[in-house]
Amino acid sequence: MSAFHSGESSSSEPDKLKVSCYSGQTYAQRPRSFIWKGVEYEVEEIEKEWLEPGERHFQLRTKDNKLFQLCYNETQDLWSLNELLGRG
Numbered sequence: 510m511s512a513f514h515s516g517e518s519s520s521s522e523p524d525k526l527k528v529s530c531y532s533g534q535t536y537a538q539r540p541r542s543f544i545w546k547g548v549e550y551e552v553e554e555i556e557k558e559w560l561e562p563g564e565r566h567f568q569l570r571t572k573d574n575k576l577f578q579l580c581y582n583e584t585q586d587l588w589s590l591n592e593l594l595g596r597g
Contacts, residue, residue: 528588537581
């Protein structure tokens with residue numbers, strides 16, 4: 510059974526991150542969209558994904574052609590985000 514889930518960063522700051530993702534056999538299999546700094550971004554393409562101990566990483570391009578690296582920390586149940594500049 511597949512489902513969509515939302516997860517949040519631990520920050521209560523205005524740049525709080527909220528991620529909606531597809532979850533099939535495991536949580537956070539594929540990010541679909543995220544809200545960051547009050548703006549919603551839809552994922553156009555996942556260019557690269559990889560696993561590190563306790564983490565799932567995604568390099569993705571949004572529909573407005575911005576490039577981000579999104580990471581889900583499975584141990585802490587937290588998302589983090591980096592905007593990759595100069596490539597887009």
